[in-house]
Amino acid sequence: MLKLIKTEVQYEDTLARVYELMQLDLQPDTKESDELEILSMLVKKYEEEHYPVPEPTPLEAIKYKMEQMKISDAELSEILGARSRKSEILSGKRKLSLSMIRALKERLNISADILIQLY
Structure with missing residues (x-):
């Protein structure tokens, strides 16, 4: 019987079932595949409530996107306006200006909400 996950024990049991279902070669639109999808949603909801992941700082987001997009230091300097x-x-010695935030949002697709945070 499917129900909301309210305790850590229920969470662990649900995770065990999710892993069990993931080991199977499930076909779409079967009872098991539907169960896996629903359990995954329940696990996600529980994790969002009990294990929230904080948003990255602006610097963490920039460094992550540079690595992900293989942006060189020279390219970042170009985006920000100067090497220095x-x-x-x-x-962390200088804060981002509005023009830098706009350029980073456009070129690296980093949310302005992340870039305007204090750090």
């Missing part, structure tokens, strides 16, 4: 600004930004 890039090193000051990445070391």
Whole structure:
């Protein structure tokens, strides 16, 4: 019987069942595949409530996107406007300006909500 996960024990039991179902070669639109999908949603809801993942700082987001998109330091300097600004930004000595936030949002697709956070 499917129901909301309210305790850590229920969470662990549900995870065990999810892993069990994941080991099977499930076909779409079967009872088991539907169960896996629903249990995954329940696990996600429980994890969001009990194990929230904090948003990254602006610097963490920039560094992550640079790595993910294989952006070089020179390319980041171009986005930010100058090499010295890039090193000051990445070391935390200088805050992002509005024009830098706009450029990072457009070029690296980083949410403005993340970029405007205090750090």
